[in-house]
Amino acid sequence: MAEHAPAPVKPPFWNDPWIRAILFQAIALVVTIAFGLYIFDNTQANLRRLGIASGFDFLSSPSGFDIIQSLIPYSATSSYGRVFWVALLNTLLVSALGIVLATLLGFVIGIARLSKNWLISRLALVYIETFRNIPLLLQIFFWYFAVLRAMPAPRQSLNLGDMVFLNIRGLYLPAPEFQTGFGWVLAAFGITVVLTVLLARWARRRQRATGRQFPIFSIALALLLGLPLLTFWLAGSPLVWQIPELQGFNFRGGWVIIPEMASLLLALTIYTATFIAEIVRAGIQAVSHGQTEASLSLGLTSSLTLRLIILPQALRVIIPPLTNQYLNLTKNSSLAAAIGYPDLVSAFAGTVLNQTGQAIECIAITMAVYLTISLLISLMMNWYNRRVALVER
Amino acid sequence: MPEPRVPHSNLPPPTSTTGVVGWLRRSLFSSPLNAVLTLLAVYLLYVTLPPLLRWAFLDAAWSGEDREACRSGGACWVFIRVHLDQFLYGFYPDEQRWRVNAAVLLLILGAAPLFVRTVSSKFKVRLGLGLLIAYPLVAFVLLKGGMIGLPVVDTSQWGGLLLTLVIAGVGMTAALPLGVLLALGRRSRMPAIQTLCVTFIEFWRGVPLITVLFMSSVMLPLFLPAGMNFDKLLRALIGVTLFQGAYMAEVVRGGLQAIPKGQFEAAAALGLGYWKTMGLIVLPQALKLVIPGIVNTFIALFKDTSLVLIIGLFDLMNIVHNATTNPAWLGFSTEGYVFAATVYWLFCFSMSRYSQNLEKHLYTGHKR
Numbered sequence: 001m002a003e004h005a006p007a008p009v010k011p012p013f014w015n016d017p018w019i020r021a022i023l024f025q026a027i028a029l030v031v032t033i034a035f036g037l038y039i040f041d042n043t044q045a046n047l048r049r050l051g052i053a054s055g056f057d058f059l060s061s062p063s064g065f066d067i068i069q070s071l072i073p074y075s076a077t078s079s080y081g082r083v084f085w086v087a088l089l090n091t092l093l094v095s096a097l098g099i100v101l102a103t104l105l106g107f108v109i110g111i112a113r114l115s116k117n118w119l120i121s122r123l124a125l126v127y128i129e130t131f132r133n134i135p136l137l138l139q140i141f142f143w144y145f146a147v148l149r150a151m152p153a154p155r156q157s158l159n160l161g162d163m164v165f166l167n168i169r170g171l172y173l174p175a176p177e178f179q180t181g182f183g184w185v186l187a188a189f190g191i192t193v194v195l196t197v198l199l200a201r202w203a204r205r206r207q208r209a210t211g212r213q214f215p216i217f218s219i220a221l222a223l224l225l226g227l228p229l230l231t232f233w234l235a236g237s238p239l240v241w242q243i244p245e246l247q248g249f250n251f252r253g254g255w256v257i258i259p260e261m262a263s264l265l266l267a268l269t270i271y272t273a274t275f276i277a278e279i280v281r282a283g284i285q286a287v288s289h290g291q292t293e294a295s296l297s298l299g300l301t302s303s304l305t306l307r308l309i310i311l312p313q314a315l316r317v318i319i320p321p322l323t324n325q326y327l328n329l330t331k332n333s334s335l336a337a338a339i340g341y342p343d344l345v346s347a348f349a350g351t352v353l354n355q356t357g358q359a360i361e362c363i364a365i366t367m368a369v370y371l372t373i374s375l376l377i378s379l380m381m382n383w384y385n386r387r388v389a390l391v392e393r
Numbered sequence: 394m395p396e397p398r399v400p401h402s403n404l405p406p407p408t409s410t411t412g413v414v415g416w417l418r419r420s421l422f423s424s425p426l427n428a429v430l431t432l433l434a435v436y437l438l439y440v441t442l443p444p445l446l447r448w449a450f451l452d453a454a455w456s457g458e459d460r461e462a463c464r465s466g467g468a469c470w471v472f473i474r475v476h477l478d479q480f481l482y483g484f485y486p487d488e489q490r491w492r493v494n495a496a497v498l499l500l501i502l503g504a505a506p507l508f509v510r511t512v513s514s515k516f517k518v519r520l521g522l523g524l525l526i527a528y529p530l531v532a533f534v535l536l537k538g539g540m541i542g543l544p545v546v547d548t549s550q551w552g553g554l555l556l557t558l559v560i561a562g563v564g565m566t567a568a569l570p571l572g573v574l575l576a577l578g579r580r581s582r583m584p585a586i587q588t589l590c591v592t593f594i595e596f597w598r599g600v601p602l603i604t605v606l607f608m609s610s611v612m613l614p615l616f617l618p619a620g621m622n623f624d625k626l627l628r629a630l631i632g633v634t635l636f637q638g639a640y641m642a643e644v645v646r647g648g649l650q651a652i653p654k655g656q657f658e659a660a661a662a663l664g665l666g667y668w669k670t671m672g673l674i675v676l677p678q679a680l681k682l683v684i685p686g687i688v689n690t691f692i693a694l695f696k697d698t699s700l701v702l703i704i705g706l707f708d709l710m711n712i713v714h715n716a717t718t719n720p721a722w723l724g725f726s727t728e729g730y731v732f733a734a735t736v737y738w739l740f741c742f743s744m745s746r747y748s749q750n751l752e753k754h755l756y757t758g759h760k761r
Binding site: 116332335338360 | 420421423427430431434435437582583584585586589595596598599600601602603604607608611612614615616617618619692696697698699700702703710714717724726727730733734737738741742745
């Protein structure tokens, strides 16, 4: 009789991977839910004990405090809901400006870092290594307390060409004032934009069909600048500059950038630019040198090589981490709370929370806003990534 | 009979391409644009550097006891000297400061063998793990006291660089394991675990640290049963750890994704279970791949410790800021911030340099 292999021993049920997976997940879920319930329960009890009514009714009651910078009409009689919009717009303003400035500075520094010029690339390196290793909050404090708060009083303002004034109250800039007739200039600009788009399409089609190139860039530039300027002149220059003037103890007229905003913007730009510079450098270095050589051997000029060969490939590497930096900048703008720039955290999660005591609602709204911004930016990034991703055969 | 042709000996390269002149031409004046840029840069340095050096060193006041010593127009380093003890120890009682020094000395002595190349790696691993477990306990007892005859020093008295280092140290040692666990959870095939981890990570990564700290100071008291209270420092530690743990998780996940599937399959074929596969095969390779990312997160954490000033802890940043608002020493904020910036810079820069070294040292040809 043939010998049987011993019958396989069935492993005990707790060693069955499938049962184990279910068990682990059940435990994780139960623990999470129990923890959530525990916190919910405690919060309910605490709120009852402290006599705080939860809910969002407080948003419609008047705030009773002033905000030093608001993009929409606001006064102390406005509601807490209005404070939210003012604060949100302030956050978005400083983030958007910061993103633009940091991108410009970052690209310049990143390209300087790759320069063949030894001195320039060393200077860029020193800049990067210095500013990215110093906490952002410290940089904000430095610009705010050591530089801008140390500016002279309005009467002794630093004067730049009788147009721009810098003092302890902020940076005063001339503001444009549009007269009647400026609408014509805007209309002319709109028409040229449409014209340029049509022209560019036609030029591309013609190049596809015949191979003949059209100097689209210079002609478009001439159109975009020329036509609006011509209309501006014909309409009788309907634009005057309102120059800030010293009246009594302060300046009137013009635009003012408050020191809180200026220091926040400076610090955010300088700090984030170091990271962007490194991203740009890495992105350009990631394009292999063979690409440049191949392009040159095809007869493309060096500027065309840069525009058509190197940049599109470098951007593919640059864009995802760059978006990450934009996200970081937006979140870092919340450090405004430390110097009193009225952003979302400072004005809403700070002042409103302290006045109303609605801690949970205020913090939840604030976090939800930041989460939404993060989500939107990462959705956009994913969309872009899919568009430029390598299509491999 | 014609003479045999003797080739001329090689000519030296043209003098314009070698030596200092050659270097200058190559790297500073290779084209008109570069020449202009070089001159601009030199001018920029000429304008900024001498006044800066004069302010920081030549005209600076180094000795003295009060602000009367600082009339030279240069930097007033007396301000730093007078406040130095405060900047280092915060409000830690004078007669107890030896305990802080002892804790630092202990760490340096204990960790020194880890940085010596000749020590065997087996010993290093044991020492490292031992330190990781034992040192926090020893340091806590030393700093906080209340045992073995040491008087209690409440955490509200900790401050300055000491507090910064405590937060950074605890944050780093806690965020890395948390990040590894979260990353493993995110890569797990169990849907519930995966969802929990993804939600956790994305939540913390989506909000600014400052709102987390805000939350820990205004919402935590609501979440806990009445009467139960957390130490302020502990709250900050929890906030910083959870926040950076989420970032760490994403870094580690990058490493996990880079490990080829064959490694998992080989481990399974050898009969290794999940934890052994991860601990012995996958994580050592994955973590090595992402050392730069881990150190970057550590550096970010170190810089982020400055945010605890929002909830009223007196770390290095806050205590320097506090000293600059002292009525007896008004007007020296630049010196204070420059000092604090230098300290932060030294720590961050040495961390990044060390990680570059480590990367080179651990390099085993995994980069292709």
